[in-house]
Amino acid sequence: MVDNNKFYIKDLNLYYDTLRALKDVNLQIKSNKVTAFIGPSGCGKSTLIRCLNRMNDLIEGVKINGLVAIDNTDIYGDIDVITLRTKVGMVFQKPNPFPMSCYDNIAYGPRCQGVKSKTDIDAIVEKSLKQAALWDEVKDRLNKSALGLSGGQQQRLCIARAIAMEPEVILMDEPTSALDPIATAKIEELIENLKKSYTIVIVTHSMQQAARISDNTAFFLSGEIIESDTTSNIFTNPINKKTEDYITGRFG
Numbered sequence: 081m082v083d084n085n086k087f088y089i090k091d092l093n094l095y096y097d098t099l100r101a102l103k104d105v106n107l108q109i110k111s112n113k114v115t116a117f118i119g120p121s122g123c124g125k126s127t128l129i130r131c132l133n134r135m136n137d138l139i140e141g142v143k144i145n146g147l148v149a150i151d152n153t154d155i156y157g158d159i160d161v162i163t164l165r166t167k168v169g170m171v172f173q174k175p176n177p178f179p180m181s182c183y184d185n186i187a188y189g190p191r192c193q194g195v196k197s198k199t200d201i202d203a204i205v206e207k208s209l210k211q212a213a214l215w216d217e218v219k220d221r222l223n224k225s226a227l228g229l230s231g232g233q234q235q236r237l238c239i240a241r242a243i244a245m246e247p248e249v250i251l252m253d254e255p256t257s258a259l260d261p262i263a264t265a266k267i268e269e270l271i272e273n274l275k276k277s278y279t280i281v282i283v284t285h286s287m288q289q290a291a292r293i294s295d296n297t298a299f300f301l302s303g304e305i306i307e308s309d310t311t312s313n314i315f316t317n318p319i320n321k322k323t324e325d326y327i328t329g330r331f332g
């Protein structure tokens with residue numbers, strides 16, 4: 081397979097015990113693009129995004145079959161899951177900074193990976209915060225608790241923490257749903273800049289957000305991907321009637 085796909089998903093099924101939450105999912109996720117997952121509540125968006133760095137492994141009773149490949153390597157094959165999660169970082173719905181200083185939040189991962197030099201860690205902290213568009217706001221309070229930041233700043237700190245691990249992919253599960261419109265706009269602008277360096281997959285409940293920031297969109301319904309295409313085709317020229325009904329607000 082020679083292409084610009086970061087992920088290749090083929091006939092993927094996921095069961096939570098007897099509940100089949102993903103049904104024969106087929107999807108390709110392009111490198112250095114933003115891919116949005118949209119669809120009504122409970123349709124499997126978070127379940128699929130969690131498959132991309134094997135976060136579902138942590139849930140008891142989960143059974144998976146089918147293929148999820150990153151750069152042509154089967155991530156459910158014989159691979160090191162810690163390395164996978166380093167390559168595929170994740171940002172969650174609710175900002176979840178560690179209860180420590182802003183500096184230590186960013187330094188934590190690189191230190192765990194064995195980076196010891198203070199000069200190196202300083203450089204990683206500065207670079208990550210700059211890329212997350214947070215440096216100017218926190219450079220004078222690096223040693224203060226991250227819990228004192230606003231929600232929007234905390235979410236950018238979490239993005240900086242993911243960036244510090246030098247991932248290739250950043251998964252974002254509803255990253256702005258707990259934020260106000262101004263903080264949301266900042267994260268959206270950030271995502272636009274980050275896609276030059278990273279592949280981004282985002283779950284969002286906001287169709288406006290998907291339309292604003294993503295290049296490609298996959299529409300989910302009851303565990304199936306009904307349609308996936310460029311975002312402009314999904315929103316202006318959907319092929320499937322169900323997609324059209326959803327994006328025009330006729331259901332969901």
Ligand SMILES: Nc1ncnc2c1ncn2[C@@H]1O[C@H](COP(=O)(O)OP(=O)(O)OP(=O)(O)O)[C@@H](O)[C@H]1O
Nearest residue numbers: 096099101119120121122123124125126127128139
């Ligand atoms: N840990 C779990 N154990 C059992 N069932 C689960 C678990 N997580 C999700 N499910 C079920 O799997 C289905 C898909 O859930 P998922 O969270 O992936 O949907 P979603 O599209 O992300 O929903 P939302 O938009 O509300 O976050 C739902 O029926 C949900 O109840």
